[in-house]
Amino acid sequence: MKWARTTAIVFLVAVSAACLLANVIAPASYAHQFREETNASPSRQHPLGTDDLGRDRFARVLYGTRVSLLLAPAAALLTSLLAAFVGGIAGFAGGRVERFVMAGTDLFLSLPWLFLLITVRALLPLNVSPIVSVLITFAMLGCLGWAGAARIICADARALAQSDFILLARASGSNGFRLLWHHLVPNLKPVLYAQFWISVPVFILTEANLGILGLGVAEPLPSWGSLLRELESFSTISGQAWQLVPLILFILVVSSFHLVLTKGELPV
Amino acid sequence: MQKGLAQPTIVWKLPAEDIDTLSALPKLAAKILVTVLIGGFLGATLVRLAPGFGVDEEELDARLSDRSIQALRETRANEPNLFVFYFRYLNRLAHGDLGTSRTLQRPVLQLIAERLPETLKSVALGLALGWSAGFLLAVAIVMSRAWLLDLLGSLLVGALLCLPAAVLALLFVLAQAPARLLLGLVVFPKIFRYSRNLLARSSALPHVLTARAKGLGNMRVLVWHILPTAAPQLLALLGVTVSVAFTAAIPMEALCDIPGIGQLAWKAALGRDVALLVNLTMVVTLVTLMANSASDLMGRTFRTSEA
Numbered sequence: 001m002k003w004a005r006t007t008a009i010v011f012l013v014a015v016s017a018a019c020l021l022a023n024v025i026a027p028a029s030y031a032h033q034f035r036e037e038t039n040a041s042p043s044r045q046h047p048l049g050t051d052d053l054g055r056d057r058f059a060r061v062l063y064g065t066r067v068s069l070l071l072a073p074a075a076a077l078l079t080s081l082l083a084a085f086v087g088g089i090a091g092f093a094g095g096r097v098e099r100f101v102m103a104g105t106d107l108f109l110s111l112p113w114l115f116l117l118i119t120v121r122a123l124l125p126l127n128v129s130p131i132v133s134v135l136i137t138f139a140m141l142g143c144l145g146w147a148g149a150a151r152i153i154c155a156d157a158r159a160l161a162q163s164d165f166i167l168l169a170r171a172s173g174s175n176g177f178r179l180l181w182h183h184l185v186p187n188l189k190p191v192l193y194a195q196f197w198i199s200v201p202v203f204i205l206t207e208a209n210l211g212i213l214g215l216g217v218a219e220p221l222p223s224w225g226s227l228l229r230e231l232e233s234f235s236t237i238s239g240q241a242w243q244l245v246p247l248i249l250f251i252l253v254v255s256s257f258h259l260v261l262t263k264g265e266l267p268v
Numbered sequence: 269m270q271k272g273l274a275q276p277t278i279v280w281k282l283p284a285e286d287i288d289t290l291s292a293l294p295k296l297a298a299k300i301l302v303t304v305l306i307g308g309f310l311g312a313t314l315v316r317l318a319p320g321f322g323v324d325e326e327e328l329d330a331r332l333s334d335r336s337i338q339a340l341r342e343t344r345a346n347e348p349n350l351f352v353f354y355f356r357y358l359n360r361l362a363h364g365d366l367g368t369s370r371t372l373q374r375p376v377l378q379l380i381a382e383r384l385p386e387t388l389k390s391v392a393l394g395l396a397l398g399w400s401a402g403f404l405l406a407v408a409i410v411m412s413r414a415w416l417l418d419l420l421g422s423l424l425v426g427a428l429l430c431l432p433a434a435v436l437a438l439l440f441v442l443a444q445a446p447a448r449l450l451l452g453l454v455v456f457p458k459i460f461r462y463s464r465n466l467l468a469r470s471s472a473l474p475h476v477l478t479a480r481a482k483g484l485g486n487m488r489v490l491v492w493h494i495l496p497t498a499a500p501q502l503l504a505l506l507g508v509t510v511s512v513a514f515t516a517a518i519p520m521e522a523l524c525d526i527p528g529i530g531q532l533a534w535k536a537a538l539g540r541d542v543a544l545l546v547n548l549t550m551v552v553t554l555v556t557l558m559a560n561s562a563s564d565l566m567g568r569t570f571r572t573s574e575a
Contacts, residue, residue, distance in 0.1 A: 111307060123540075
């Protein structure tokens with residue numbers, strides 16, 4: 001399956017490059033309204049037509065993909081760092097510290113994610129700007145998603161802490177932060193890497209769920225959630241197949257993220 | 269009964285695995301209680317710190333005099349301390365009072381009692397469908413070792429894993445399909461992928477290979493050698509899938525217009541009704557914890573009896 005992984009990486013790089021160059025590629029800004037051309041069909045000027053507010057759909061797909069592709073990995077990085085901190089310290093310290101931290105992690109895991117997310121989202125002030133709303137949405141995802149990864153990292157850190165080379169490092173006078181930073185963290189890198197790549201599609205999917213429910217990124221800033229929300233206008237879809245392009249791109253991107261991890265790196 | 273004869277004493281002796289399970293029950297109950305209490309405290313903290321806390325629509329009532337409005341504010345000003353607020357919340361909870369929904373102007377307990385059965389029905393149906401389809405397909409692939417079936421199954425599951433539950437709900441509405449089946453589609457890929465990997469791993473164990481080499485039939489190998497090895501982990505997955513189904517119930521009920529607690533949570537989120545949301549989160553947490561504990565107990569019983 002090496003070819004599938006390579007294809008997925010190439011595809012992700014191409015999509016990321018297109019999104020980063022959105023300012024150059026897109027025919028207009030994501031918020032610009034062509035008021036005489038609402039719900040227009042694809043044309044040379046608007047490759048994917050326009051939405052019901054006259055905004056260029058191709059531009060919105062590019063900018064929306066950029067939002068998700070930049071911020072989902074950022075949230076995944078935050079989650080991985082939090083999980084490494086909590087799980088690493090718990091596994092390394094062991095004993096009561098580990099039991100206490102893991103009890104907290106269990107509590108966090110018991111809370112239903114989406115319920116918690118929409119609760120926190122409902123607490124936010126109403127007058128936040130779209131940029132702040134998108135940052136808050138992904139920051140929330142990053143802050144709430146660490147518990148599962150922390151358990152795995154804790155188990156790995158515990159096994160490492162009891163291994164021979166750590167014992168040797170301790171005997172050589174290495175302790176505390178030095179032991180953690182120079183010996184434990186480098187050996188936890190593969191697990192952290194796997195957790196990072198697992199978290200990215202999860203966060204993209206969660207943002208899409210929130211966006212479709214109207215609880216994600218605020219308008220007019222596009223995100224995959226708000227783009228997929230257009231599928232609600234069912235009657236038009238039969239005649240406007242190009243409205244499905246965001247969905248197809250979404251599926252391709254998420255499946256590419258799934259393919260990036262090799263079978264050996266995935267948990268059971 | 270004849271005098272002088274010793275009465276036979278009947279001693280009810282529970283098997284070792286039952287004793288082990290029973291001894292785990294109080295521990296699990298305590299764990300659930302502590303989790304719910306801490307979760308409740310976190311919830312109460314959220315309500316207390318919410319931007320709209322302390323502001324009541326009653327204050328906008330033109331019929332109320334300044335003194336009445338002042339009296340209303342003073343009532344709420346008596347709850348400045350988070351711990352006092354939480355204690356009062358718990359006290360009300362103990363008396364079956366979960367407060368009143370700000371957006372729907374109805375008691376929260378009444379709303380939950382009305383809508384929880386709908387969601388439970390959808391979740392139960394979804395789990396039954398997802399588990400039957402996912403597990404049976406995994407068994408068929410592992411036992412038949414048909415690469416084409418494996419490829420098709422993996423492609424289907426891969427596509428389903430890439431679709432958010434909300435998109436599936438929209439597609440269900442578009443296709444006018446029965447919405448309750450949706451949770452089955454959400455749970456199915458997770459069950460399939462996990463059980464397929466687990467069964468494949470179990471079927472490669474030396475004792476299973478030996479059994480096959482000795483000429484045991486597929487069904488016997490599955491029932492007597494593969495399933496017992498994989499069962500504890502599969503049972504653990506049962507609890508996880510309950511949580512997955514409840515989470516997916518929000519977009520399903522919101523978009524397919526099913527009056528369950530998922531739709532209630534969505535409406536509460538749009539109306540910023542934090543008190544209702546927190547209570548709903550607590551209820552779902554409780555149900556999830558109970559499902560997890562039940563699957564944990566079943567797994568433990570299974571392991572003990574296996575040993």
